[in-house]
Amino acid sequence: MTGFTALMPLWALLGAVAAYLAPAPFVAMDGLIVPLLGLVMLGMGMTLTARDFTAVLRRPEVVGLGIGLQYLVMPLAGWAIGLALGLPPALLAGLVLVGASPGGTASNVVCYLARGDVALSITLTTGSTLIAILATPFLTWLYVGERVPVPVEGMLWSIARIVLVPVAVGVMINSLLGAYLGPLKRVFPAVSVAAIVLIIAIIVGLNQANVATLVWAAALAVVLHNALGLAAGYWVARRLGWDERTARTLAIEVGMQNSGLAVALAVKHFSAAAALPGALFSVWHNLSGSLLAGHWARRPPPESGSRNCETREDPDQT
Incomplete structure (x- = not known):
């Protein structure tokens, strides 16, 4: 299963090519985008416990910095890059929507491979996901509301249904039955990869006529957007005196988005074209994250400096 999930960019590329060459079967599955993302979020919830939520309160400074960078840098960067490249309104809205989405679940695995702080990564993903119910609709409206109608209330309820409910159910299942679900938990990453690959293929199929x-x-916008997020997370943390492990973790958390959520929201509230940046981001951030993790894995972080936080690494979560 690990080998399958590690090749996620390859499967996504193959799925996109298949959808471009034969779009009809994938277009017929457009109603599956939201349920598939809900399945991914359920799997995320099944890796969490109540302890992961209370961890936010134990590390307020670094968690506040990470979530602050997530929601300050990424939406602004998406908006600025979209304007600089002259993207049409639908693509601009989609890029901002990616930036306004919470951290992606794949970031936890990439953080582990990069020798970052896995506990902090999980805490940041959890915290940004909870905040997304308000932050994502508001920030999307703030940056593109003048160009594209943004249904803030509808997006808020969509996030509640697509993200919060499945995550809450997953946490409940893990709390009550986690000791008996070891084999299922090991399978869920592969299920999540398959679901995201299918979502990407559906979006390519829907956009087949306009892909060229x-x-x-x-x-180009997605590559620049991701690079800015990775760089901002790392260098802001280092400039503020945080240690190498923390800086690596913030780079990955800020640069890797829940692009599946952006795709689902774009299809539901904007257009298929607006979902294209999210689909491309899903492929690219896994590739760039894997390459960065490989680079950092060969360079163990030095002993932490004065601002390093106390961390825990739970083997069950890595």
Whole structure:
């Protein structure tokens, strides 16, 4: 299963090519986007316990910095890059929506491979996901509301249904039955990868007629967006005196988004074209995150400095 999940960018690329060449079967599955993402979020919830939520309160400074960078840098960067590249309104809205989404679940695995602080990564993903119910609709409206109608209330309820409810159910299942679900938990990462790959293929199928004209501009925007997030997370943390492990963790958390959520919200509240940046981001951030993790894995972080936080690493969560 580990080998399958590690090759996620390859499966996503193959799925996208298949959808471009034969879009009809994937277009027929457009109603599956939201349920598939709900399945991914359920799997995320099944890796969490109540302790992961209370961890936010034990590490307020670094958690506040990470979530602050997540919701300050990424939406602004998406908006600025979209304007600089002259993206059409649908792609601009989709790029901002990616930036306004919470941290992605794959970031926890990438953080582990990069020798970052896994406990902090889980805490940041959890915290940004909870805040997303308000932050994502508001920030999307703030940056693109003048160009594209943004249904803030509808997005809020969509996030509640797509993210919070499945995560809460997953946490409940893990709390009550976690000791008996070891084999299922090991399978869920592969299920999540398959679900995200299928979501990407559906979006490519829906955009097949426009891919030739839209994909290159959207791809460039996504690469720049992801790079800015990774750089901001790392260098802001280092400039503020945090240790190497913490800086690596913040880089990964800020740069890797829950692009599946952005895709689901774009399809439901905007258009299929608005979902294209999220689909491309899903492929690219896993590739760039894996490459960065490989680079850092060969360079063990030095002993922590004065601002390092006390951490825990739970083997069950890595």
